[in-house]
Amino acid sequence: MPNDIRPQPVTRSATVFGEPATTAGPGTPPRSLRRLRNAPRRPVPRLLTGALLTLFVVFFVLPVIWLILAATKTDDQLVHGNPLAFGSWHALRANWDALTGFQNDxxxxxxxxxxxxxxxxxxxxxxxxxxxxxxxxxxxxxxxxxxxxxxxxxxxxxxxxxxxxxxxxxxxxxxxxxxxxxxxxxxxxxxxxxxxxxxxxxxxxxxxxxxxxxxxxxxxxxxxxxxxxxxxxxxxxxxxxxxxxxxxxxxxxxxxxxxxxxxxxxxxxxxxxxxxxxxxxxxxxxxxxxxxxxxxxxxxxxxxxxxxxxxxxxxxxxxxxxxxxx
The missing domain is CATH 1.10.3720.10 (MetI-like)
Incomplete structure (x- = not known):
C-alpha cells in the first residue's frame, strides 16, 4: 500500500500595508500585523493623562484641602504658616465657639x-x-x-x-x-x-x-x-x-x-x-x-x-x- 501522504498547508502571498506577507495557514496572522501587535506603545497618551490629572489636582483638589485645614488654624497661622499644614484641635474648637457665638448662633x-x-x-x-x-x-x-x-x-x-x-x-x-x-x-x-x-x-x-x-x-x-x-x-x-x-x-x-x-x-x-x-x-x-x-x-x-x-x-x-x- 502507498505511504500515508498528508496534505501540506498551502502558502499564499498577500500584501499587507504595501509589503508581501506569507501565512502558514488560515489561523496565522500576517507577519506585518504581528509586528504591529508587538510594537511598544508610545508613552505620549500616558504622559498627557498624567499632566491633566496634575492640573485637576492643582486647581480643584488643593483648594479644598486648604479650606479644610484652614478651619484648624488661628488667623496668624493661616497667614504666615504652611498652607497645607494641620493646625490644632484646640484652634478648631475655638473657631467653632467663635462662629456659633456670632449673632447668637x-x-x-x-x-x-x-x-x-x-x-x-x-x-x-x-x-x-x-x-x-x-x-x-x-x-x-x-x-x-x-x-x-x-x-x-x-x-x-x-x-x-x-x-x-x-x-x-x-x-x-x-x-x-x-x-x-x-x-x-x-x-x-x-x-x-x-x-x-x-x-x-x-x-x-x-x-x-x-x-x-x-x-x-x-x-x-x-x-x-x-x-x-x-x-x-x-x-x-x-x-x-x-x-x-x-x-x-x-x-x-x-x-x-x-x-x-x-x-x-x-x-x-x-x-x-x-x-x-x-x-x-x-x-x-x-x-x-x-x-x-x-x-x-x-x-x-x-x-x-x-x-x-x-x-x-x-x-x-x-x-x-x-x-x-x-
Missing part, C-alpha cells in the same frame, strides 16, 4: 433656613417637573412644541436675569419677605422638566405604555404604575440638581428676604465675609476671623456632599439613562 439658623427652603422646593419640583416632562414626551397636544421651546429658552437664561421679573411678580402678590418668595421660584425648575422629557422620550418603552392603555389603564394610571417606577434614576437626578441649585442660590434670597433671621446660609456667608476685618476695615467690635469663615464654608458644603454620597448610585444610573438601548 446665626449660622445654625441660616442652615435651618436653607434646609427648609430647599426641602419644600424640592418636593414641589418633583411633583411638577416629572409629570410635565412625561406629558411633553408621551402626549400630543396643541402648543406642545412652543412649550418645549419656551422651557429650553428659560433653562438657558442666566438666573440673575430672572431676578427682577420674579421680584415684580412676587411683589404683585405681596409675598416679599416671606419664605414663599424663595420657595415658589425655586419650585419651577425648567432643567428638571427638560431632563425628564429626554428620559421618557428616549428610554421608556412606548409599547409597554400602549399595552397598559389597551388593558383599560387611564393616562394617570399609566404614569403612576408604569412610567414613574421606571423613572427612579431620573427622579433622583432631578432631585439632586434641584437641591444643589436651591442650596447654592445667592442672588434671589438676597433680593427677596430683607431680614437677617430669614437668610439662607449662602447669604449668611456674605454677611460673615463683610464682618472679616481683612475684607472690610470698617468692622467694629463684632468681627469674624478668616478661619471661622472657612469653617462656615465647610458647614455650608456638608449637606450637599451628604446628599451626593447617599444618592450617588441613582445619580450614575440617571446620567447613563438613554445612553444605550437593548
Amino acid at each position: 446665626a449660622i445654625m439658623l441660616w442652615l435651618r433656613n436653607s434646609a427648609l427652603y430647599s426641602g419644600i422646593a424640592l418636593v414641589i419640583t418633583l411633583c411638577v417637573a416629572v409629570p410635565a416632562g412625561y406629558a411633553l414626551a408621551m402626549t400630543e397636544f396643541r402648543g406642545r412644541h412652543t412649550l418645549l421651546v419656551a422651557t429650553l429658552v428659560v433653562m438657558l437664561m442666566p438666573n440673575a436675569t430672572l431676578v427682577v421679573p420674579l421680584f415684580l411678580e412676587v411683589n404683585a402678590v405681596h409675598l416679599i419677605g416671606s419664605m414663599w418668595s424663595i420657595i415658589l421660584p425655586y419650585s419651577f425648575y425648567p432643567f428638571g422638566v427638560y431632563l425628564t422629557y429626554i428620559y421618557f422620550s428616549t428610554t421608556l418603552p412606548k409599547d409597554l405604555l400602549a399595552a397598559a392603555r389597551i388593558d383599560g389603564c387611564s393616562e394617570f394610571g399609566v404614569f403612576r404604575h408604569i412610567a414613574l417606577p421606571l423613572a427612579t434614576p431620573v427622579v433622583a437626578l432631578v432631585g439632586f440638581f434641584s437641591f444643589v441649585a436651591n442650596w447654592t442660590n445667592y442672588f434671589l434670597p438676597y433680593v427677596m428676604l430683607p431680614e437677617t433671621n430669614q437668610m439662607p446660609v449662602q447669604v449668611g456667608l456674605g454677611t460673615l465675609l463683610d464682618s472679616v476685618p481683612s475684607f472690610n476695615p470698617t468692622v467694629g467690635a463684632v468681627a469674624v476671623q478668616r478661619p471661622e469663615l472657612a469653617l462656615a464654608t465647610l458647614l455650608a458644603i456638608i449637606p450637599v456632599l451628604a446628599v451626593f454620597v447617599f444618592s450617588q448610585r441613582f445619580l450614575i444610573a440617571g446620567m447613563l439613562a438613554g445612553a444605550t438601548k437593548d
